[in-house]
Amino acid sequence: MRGVPRDELVGELRKEVRQLRQAMETRPVIDQACGIMMASWRCDADTAWEILVDTSQxxxxxxxxVxxxxxDSTHTRPMxxxxxxxxxVSHGRVTGTAGSEDGGGPGDADGGDGRGSGGSG
Incomplete structure (x- = not known):
């Protein structure tokens, strides 16, 4: 990278390393959540990812x-x-279906009627 001062280049590389480390630390839980979405809604990995990203945004x-x-809702505390x-809502937006609760979904131990999710927000 010609013309870029060495200190600036080193700073950029350090920032990139920090971001990569953070991604490596958070990726496993994101992958687990995608798996939960896939099992709950019988969707593919791309759809599960899009639902999580839409919800996050x-x-x-x-x-x-997220x-x-x-x-955590699978074993520690209610969602x-x-x-x-x-x-x-994100599931409905991503899949083009209504975000109704009859489709079940993550945190739905009660069969989808919305009364067993517990917790508040």
Whole structure:
């Protein structure tokens, strides 16, 4: 990279290394959340990814935080109702179907009627 001062180049490389490390740390939980979405909605990996990204963007919540809440809802605590609603809307937006609760989905241990998600948001 001609013309770029060495200190600037080193700073850019350090920033890139930090970003790569963060991606490596957060990727496993995102992949787990995608798997949960795939199993819950019988969708492919690309659709699950799009649902998570749409939910993250619409709720202004970091993607890894959304993913962690989805994963936690399988074994630690109920999914927050705001997230469950946002995921349903995102599922409808991504798949072109209504975001109705009859489709079940993540955090849906109660069969999809919306009364068993517990927690609030």
């Amino acid at each position: 619409r709720t202004n919540t970091k993607l890894h935080a 993913a962690a809440l989805v994963v 927050p109702s705001w997230l469950r609603s946002a995921l349903l």
